[in-house]
Amino acid sequence: MEYVCSVVRGGKQQAAETAGDQPRVAVIFNPSKQGVENLRKAITEVAALQGFAEPLWIETTVDDPGKGMAHEARESKVDLVIAAGGDGTVRSVAAGLRDSGLPMGIVPIGTGNLFARNVDIPVNDMRDAVVLAFSGLDRAVDVVVADITRPNGDTETHTSLVMAGIGIDATMISSTNPDLKKRVGWLAYVDAGLRALPASKPYRAYYRTDAGRLHRSKVSTILVANLGYLPGNIELIPDAQLDDGRLDMAVLQPRNFLEWLFIWRKVTWENPVLRKSAIGRQIMDLTGGSRRREIVYSRGRSVDIEIGEGAEEFEIDGDEFGTVVSARFTVDPAALIIRVPSLD
Template sequence: MTAVGTDETADAAATALRAAVIFNPTKSGVAELRAAVARAESRQHFAPSLWIETTEDDPGKGMAKAALRQGVDLVIAAGGDGTVRSVAAGLRGSGVPLGLVPLGTGNLFARNLGIPVNDQGDAVVLAFSGMDRAVDMLIAEVTRPDGRPESHVSLVMSGIGIDATMIANTNPDLKKRLGWLAYVDAGLRAIPASKPFRVVHRTDAGRLHRSRVSSILVANLGYLPGNIELIPDAEIDDGKLDVVVLQPRNLLGWLLVWRRVTWENRVLRKSALGRQFMDLTGGSRRREILYSRGRAVDIEIEAAPEEFEIDGDEFGTVVAARFRVDPASLIVRVPR
């Protein structure tokens, strides 16, 4: 009887689902993470998880591919937006779900999906037992100043111009202390010194636009921390990307942009009366911020290279970029 029981236990272990936890060892809370994962494994009848540390050379993509080769049923990314993005790149097209345990500063992807960003235990529970949702990914094919091509994935939004400069100039010590508020400090320093630049851009097979811009962003999602709704109609699973062109002419223009993303987009446009008020005050005719949507966008910078960012991380400078959507290429665990 003992031998039979042992065999049954072994068979159960062999058929149990198994997760891989890919985590950034530089983040705090790893011990608590291990305990929360162990509890979730027990409740959901998972085998003990495979634990993989990210490295400076591989922040997650190679680790995710290695986990897939071991046949895991779930991959959990525990870290900031950089870790999540890299792990997602490794899972792209695999069909294996991605669970998110935010341990970073911005946590833009998690915030947009309703993942708890301040409760690690709840995030772990959601990673093991949430609903699977197929979402789009953005593919950024950029050209460096020396002509070298590179390809990256984006989950939230990428930008060329002042937003990338702001991120590059964010004080790392302030970021550790204040979190995303450190970007506000960087923005207040970047805007007065910013200089518009000329770009040629085209969405899908539409006509070419030559614009003088402060920034051009390509997005999959539209919410930023601080009650900022940059792109109110952005959807993560509509098979399209959203393009935002910022072209304020002066400080007043920047104030109008700020009003648009913090008040008009988030409050006024949600009611018929609010939309009527926007029309009466010229909201639909202003040109400080312009939106378009499509499956791909091509951008060419006409002068010096500009700073480039992906999902809140700096990525150096570029002279051209092509963004395209990869529909439903990632499965993410989200609240039911």
């Protein structure tokens, strides 16, 4: 231990003499999150141990949750960017780093932390996440690009790392109690879902993947995903991979409450358990699981969705984004470099 400490001290002394040669890190953080002081302490300590110069700290704002700050970090010629916050901060920073080749570490201090959970970044140990941000492996992942049209005809472009949805999932998110979300985290979405489901009504949608056949159906929601795992051992879209250059679409079209129960069984039992073994798949076949149509999956490089009448609620990575009348999703393959514990 004494030898290790002396090496670290010697390394720090030598680095101080040639500060211009030290790698630099920019930390983009949401100042409204709890634990910011602990974050500053952990990053400052680990940066010094890793031979980095004093971190550049950049706060997000209500008007800009991270994209402009990522551009500022790029202009500052840093070697690493750390996004510290929830899924909104991570997504916005990723949008600013897209196609830059600059690695992004993630320190999750939000409530859902969906992306961090999907790539095995520690969500309950800040220091472990900080160490991983500095010393993890670089992995190139896809970014979902959403070009949406508002009811007034305005168009916008947004990015997604986990999944975007049009329909009841977005309605559920928009009705989530923010105070409850702060207290219990992602469980607040369960409360919102129980309140939104009884009042939900399907809508007419036209959709297609790539240049394939145009489908028309009454749906409760359409999800376009880069990743498919949700907290609570819910495997919503089992084949979604964040580095395969493809989008995964799930169309939920239950006709009654019983069929909602079938969907629940599929995402909590069939997808995460039964489909992973030969015996489980046989059980699915015998019980009709592979033939049911309450939830339908498809894959492609692009997804086009148009609302048949009116507008529907829209969400990205667990954040509400108002209403839309149409959306086109495309994949930007290997557009973002993130720090992860393994490449598996």
